Amino acid sequence: METATSTTPKQPQISEMFSKFALAFKTKTFEFFADETAAADEIADGFSLLDSAEDFIPDQKVIILKPDQPLSHNQDFLPQKELTVKNSETQIKPLNIQLANTLISSVFATASSFEASYLQLQTAHVPFNEESIKVADKALVSALQKLSDLKHVYRDLCKNPDFGDDLPIGSCLEAQVEENQSKLRILGTVSNSLQAEIDQKDSEVPVLKKKLSEVQKFNSLSSKRLCSSLNSNSEVLLTVKVFDSVLNDACRTMHKFTKILVDLMRKAGWDLDLAANSVHSDVDYVKGGHNRYAFLSYVCLVMFKGFNLEGFGLESEGEVSCNRFGLDSVKSNSSLKQLLEHVSSNPMELLSRNPTCEFSRFCEKKYQELMHPAMESSIFSNLDQNEVVLNSWRSLSKFYESFVNMGQFCMDTSQAGIFF
Numbered sequence: 001m002e003t004a005t006s007t008t009p010k011q012p013q014i015s016e017m018f019s020k021f022a023l024a025f026k027t028k029t030f031e032f033f034a035d036e037t038a039a040a041d042e043i044a045d046g047f048s049l050l051d052s053a054e055d056f057i058p059d060q061k062v063i064i065l066k067p068d069q070p071l072s073h074n075q076d077f078l079p080q081k082e083l084t085v086k087n088s089e090t091q092i093k094p095l096n097i098q099l100a101n102t103l104i105s106s107v108f109a110t111a112s113s114f115e116a117s118y119l120q121l122q123t124a125h126v127p128f129n130e131e132s133i134k135v136a137d138k139a140l141v142s143a144l145q146k147l148s149d150l151k152h153v154y155r156d157l158c159k160n161p162d163f164g165d166d167l168p169i170g171s172c173l174e175a176q177v178e179e180n181q182s183k184l185r186i187l188g189t190v191s192n193s194l195q196a197e198i199d200q201k202d203s204e205v206p207v208l209k210k211k212l213s214e215v216q217k218f219n220s221l222s223s224k225r226l227c228s229s230l231n232s233n234s235e236v237l238l239t240v241k242v243f244d245s246v247l248n249d250a251c252r253t254m255h256k257f258t259k260i261l262v263d264l265m266r267k268a269g270w271d272l273d274l275a276a277n278s279v280h281s282d283v284d285y286v287k288g289g290h291n292r293y294a295f296l297s298y299v300c301l302v303m304f305k306g307f308n309l310e311g312f313g314l315e316s317e318g319e320v321s322c323n324r325f326g327l328d329s330v331k332s333n334s335s336l337k338q339l340l341e342h343v344s345s346n347p348m349e350l351l352s353r354n355p356t357c358e359f360s361r362f363c364e365k366k367y368q369e370l371m372h373p374a375m376e377s378s379i380f381s382n383l384d385q386n387e388v389v390l391n392s393w394r395s396l397s398k399f400y401e402s403f404v405n406m407g408q409f410c411m412d413t414s415q416a417g418i419f420f
């Protein structure tokens with residue numbers, strides 16, 4: 001009984017079975033599945049259970065066991081040879097530091113030379129100098145060719161560092177000197193250009209001084225002529241500033257009237273672009289609203305027509321002057337005072353006091369030239385369906401007042417211009 005018991009083979013432990021199994025096969029892949037709530041230290045403990053004598057290993061199992069494929073002798077060494085070849089091909093040998101510095105300095109020197117030549121080429125175009133352009137063009141081509149040569153030299157040096165022992169690229173200091181010389185060329189070109197501008201301005205100074213002297217003499221003569229026409233007791237002196245002030249007021253009132261006119265045309269359904277083209281054709285406006293300048297030009301041309309004529313060419317015989325500077329009183333001292341008085345007066349009151357005066361005739365004539373019947377009917381008939389077609393420039397208060405103010409300053413400007 002004891003003999004039988006001693007001869008009976010003993011059951012191997014679990015760890016011994018796994019050891020023998022591992023010696024027979026090389027484990028290819030292990031996949032462990034643990035509970036999601038298991039901690040990292042519990043997973044680490046699972047590996048130690050493989051060597052334990054327990055019959056059951058909780059929460060862990062071996063899923064896949066694959067033996068390695070046998071490798072032949074050629075397959076074992078082929079990847080190693082390929083890796084050696086690739087490493088030898090991609091390996092960049094170290095360059096000589098001194099040679100590399102010289103090469104970099106040469107690149108910067110060549111780039112500076114190219115910049116200087118390009119600036120010289122630009123300067124030679126204004127004024128045009130054919131010889132300088134040819135010289136600068138050759139220098140540019142030479143600089144580009146040298147940059148290309150330096151590029152090839154660098155490639156050759158990367159493959160063979162001993163290749164650069166006999167290269168004629170000079171030293172690092174020579175390249176720096178060449179770069180500084182190119183910078184001096186750039187500064188010299190810029191300096192010459194600025195000096196040429198200074199010389200041109202200096203040549204314009206005497207001409208401008210001469211023009212200024214002529215203007216000052218003309219102003220002095222005009223002032224003397226004005227002073228001689230005044231009595232010693234007169235406190236009024238008409239100067240260029242007065243004329244300029246009246247002219248500015250006339251321009252301001254024409255701008256205001258043109259704006260009102262354009263608004264009326266827009267309300268009447270006019271095609272403003274087509275209307276502006278009829279005034280000044282083939283004009284390319286930057287913005288759509290700029291077509292109003294065509295209408296402003298139209299108003300100015302009509303209102304200042306006959307400006308060089310005394311009284312705008314109106315026949316004043318048999319007409320009441322309405323104190324509007326009759327031709328017989330233009331050269332009198334009182335006319336100067338009247339001019340300044342009427343500049344600040346209300347034109348509506350002048351017309352209400354005497355609707356048949358010269359100023360009223362002027363407004364009637366300019367309105368007929370500015371607003372022909374077809375234009376007037378088209379603009380005013382659509383303002384109100386119940387409103388009849390307006391027959392006179394006096395019919396619309398805002399339009400009427402703006403037109404009268406414009407007429408006043410236009411006539412005052414003409415009368416003030418007579419004294420000059």
